Amino acid sequence: MKRTDYRKKRQTAKRKTVLKVSMILSLSIVLFVAAYGVFLMKKAEQAADGAFESVDREKSDLRAEKVKPLTHDVSVLFIGVDGTETRGESMEKSRSDALVLATLNKDDKTVKLVSIPRDSLVYIDKVGYKDKITHAHAFDGTRGSIDAVEELLDIPVDYYVEMNFHAFIDVVDALGGIEAEVPYERLEKDEFDNYTIQLEPGFQKLDGQHALALARTRKLDSDVERGKRQQMIMEAIVDKATNVTSISKYADVIDALGKNMKTNMTFEDMKSFLGYVKDGKPKMDMLNLEGKDDMSTGIYYWILDEQNLQDVQDILKSHLGLKPDTSNMSDASGAGTSNHEYATDSPSQ
Numbered sequence: 001m002k003r004t005d006y007r008k009k010r011q012t013a014k015r016k017t018v019l020k021v022s023m024i025l026s027l028s029i030v031l032f033v034a035a036y037g038v039f040l041m042k043k044a045e046q047a048a049d050g051a052f053e054s055v056d057r058e059k060s061d062l063r064a065e066k067v068k069p070l071t072h073d074v075s076v077l078f079i080g081v082d083g084t085e086t087r088g089e090s091m092e093k094s095r096s097d098a099l100v101l102a103t104l105n106k107d108d109k110t111v112k113l114v115s116i117p118r119d120s121l122v123y124i125d126k127v128g129y130k131d132k133i134t135h136a137h138a139f140d141g142t143r144g145s146i147d148a149v150e151e152l153l154d155i156p157v158d159y160y161v162e163m164n165f166h167a168f169i170d171v172v173d174a175l176g177g178i179e180a181e182v183p184y185e186r187l188e189k190d191e192f193d194n195y196t197i198q199l200e201p202g203f204q205k206l207d208g209q210h211a212l213a214l215a216r217t218r219k220l221d222s223d224v225e226r227g228k229r230q231q232m233i234m235e236a237i238v239d240k241a242t243n244v245t246s247i248s249k250y251a252d253v254i255d256a257l258g259k260n261m262k263t264n265m266t267f268e269d270m271k272s273f274l275g276y277v278k279d280g281k282p283k284m285d286m287l288n289l290e291g292k293d294d295m296s297t298g299i300y301y302w303i304l305d306e307q308n309l310q311d312v313q314d315i316l317k318s319h320l321g322l323k324p325d326t327s328n329m330s331d332a333s334g335a336g337t338s339n340h341e342y343a344t345d346s347p348s349q
Helices: 003-051 135-153 165-174 208-216 223-241 244-260 267-276 306-319
Strands: 074-081 096-105 110-115 121-124 129-132 159-164 178-182 186-189 195-199 202-206 261-263 284-288 291-294 301-304
Touching: 003 244, 003 261, 003 267, 074 135, 096 135, 096 223, 096 306, 110 223, 110 306, 121 135, 121 301, 129 135, 135 159, 135 306, 159 165, 159 244, 165 208, 165 244, 178 208, 178 223, 186 208, 195 208, 202 208, 208 223, 223 284, 244 261, 284 306, 301 306
Parallel strands: 074 159, 110 284
Antiparallel strands: 074 096, 096 110, 121 129, 159 261, 178 202, 186 195, 291 301
């Protein structure tokens, strides 16, 4: 056999070997990804089943029929509760530390977020008088917060997600931390109400404890600025969660949520919401409720501005397809009051 023929046969055999190895590696990767996907799906389904808790209603009273993600425009109320072992409070009896309402439009896959200051003076149906919206949860649990938000914004709350401090910390840590702007230096409380978290100013990477402290701090500015920080942090979490490099961390995120979260979303609902992020992070517009400080009763309240509240209501209703879009505003704030009496006896301030 000629040397050139031998060399050609060796090169051909080598190419075939490389091709076989490449095919085996590619198949292995596909099988691994598929297996990991099945594992995550099963894990998520188990977590969803464990976290599911209805609020004794099939749908909002402001809806003519029940809605579903991607089939309809929907809203989700995110409730952060401040019950801790130190305070001896359960999730159900604690106050809400953060209330953020999201509306999702199925056509343009956009999200609008509105933060509701915890000291906002609103009517609470359970007790029949006005009080801080943070107390609605202490009066009537999750349903109390949902009812108070619907009363305030005059839009349906279709879904809710409620989590405690531990879930928030674990989710941020499971994602490997988030990047956010810290406005100032301050020693803040940790999840056990101890002053152990030192915040330093500047744009930086934060772990779960520092992200929680940033979300809670308000002593050096206001509840409105606090709400803006909470929106920023939520957007940072979405940024990290929709990054392809975070896929390997999803199992830890699911574990974190499953232990300290409850929701009225079914597993099928949750899968539907993935349609909003299939092309990356959706466009998110931030809305804020402005108002003024009030100490006229001897107790601090945030008195919401009527006109701006109406503006926010209109924007949210348009985004949910509940009324024609008559505004091009991308940012608004507002608040409202109604003809009810002030609280005479409230949970701890």
